[in-house]
Amino acid sequence: MIIKSKEFAMALPTPSHSARALVTGASQGIGLAIARDLARYGHNLILAARRGELLQEIAEELESRHGVIVEVRAVDLADREQRAELIEEIRGREINIIINSAGIASFGPFKDQDWDYETTQFDLNATAVFELTRAVLDGMLERGTGAICNVGSAAGNVPIPNNATYVLTKAGVNAFTEALHYELRGTGVACTLLAPGPVRESVVPESEQSIVDKVVPDFLWTTYESCSAETLRALSRNRRRVVPGPLSKAMNAISTIAPTAVLSPVMGWVYSKMS
Template sequence: MKPEEFRQTYGPTALVTGASSGIGLAFAEELAARGFDLVLTARRTDHLDALAQRLLSSCGVRTRVIGADLSDPAAPGRLLAATAGDDIGLVVSNAGFNVKGAYETTDAAAMGRMLTVNCHAPMQLAHGFLPRLKARGKGGIVFTASIEGLIGCPYSAAYSATKALVISLGEALWGEMQGTGVDVLTLCPGATESEATAKMEGIAHLQPAADVVRLALENMREGPACFPHAHYLEMFERLRAMPRRDALAGMAQSMKALA
């Protein structure tokens, strides 16, 4: 799709959640470079304010910052109300975080927050924005999931479960939106350069967030899912081709050795 056609289809404004770092930040930068006005949300509004000023200077786009903590179940409703007057053609439901380690030692409250951010928020945002997009007759939603959503991952049990929900949600909505002009894409990255991975040791094959975003936007009409990292896609395809017991036991042994 040519740049002007892309903007006419998914513009003039894009909403990006979790836009203060990582893949969300890369979405904001790439969409601004494509001439989109932006509505950016995250908890850290100071980061978003600085980003908005930078994008105004570099790309000349208008950016509105809305502080939102999506671990609050009421936050998606407030975000929907705050954007009621915006002509948003692209919704990037990207906010999320992971909690890793042995399941029984994982903080229960952190898992609850993760469930709300990773699952409740995208479900509620899609529920609110889909009628608006269908009324426009064009537009799209991107859900940021994870390659880990393809299989239950030992020592990442709760996180992989949340991302499995996002993948199922995105696939189902892709089917429901056929013929409406609304595209749905579920983005399933592998290990990606971010603030979070910068604090972790021993992660191989990190993919730049900008590459993840570029591939996602290039494949907006090629849903239901996009797997931007060939290495991790091949790895998980091998795992899913194995007897499930063998795959899970092997993953558990490998992850336990790294712990």
């Protein structure tokens, strides 16, 4: 059964048989939550991530539950050749929504990181977002409708020691997406930055809880499901930036007013414990 919501009818394109919403990082976390919501609102999907078998299971679930068409692309977006194949395909497809959610992170001193992992992180977090956004943009502009959501991070607001490569990529995505938002005003194409702070499952088993999980009260966390709902609401209204959840909003506010000389060393110490 397809459910169409008036709540998201403003800037989100209308679902159609020919159109697809492309969601990267769709096998887990924010990407999976947004894919589920888009399917619930009647959008046909292309799900992209590395784990093809898991994506196929998700696709079958969404097709059965919501009556939509779900295509699967098992692709490593950090790999130039695999990324190029997907880009070549979507240039010729009617992609009316793109959610660039795929991403990874590393923690610890930059000089101590595995260089292959760091370059993979850059290619996935930044280059893939940059290239995929460009690949769908011409078609959206020609049709006069479309919606772009790039997942940056509240971490991109401030230099964080022991998280340098991640901060580099997310700061770039943040600024790129907000700049594009202003460029696309009046074109019919919405462009929204999702800049979350900590996001997690609604229930985390005690054996899997980190120090942060144990210290921060549950009501302050953003769940993947609530993050998706707030993100699609913001995208439907073509908001420039959405920061979902109370903890993320607090981090975002602090990062804009606290002196870097004070904030960065504190956050760097916290992130050093995660390495």
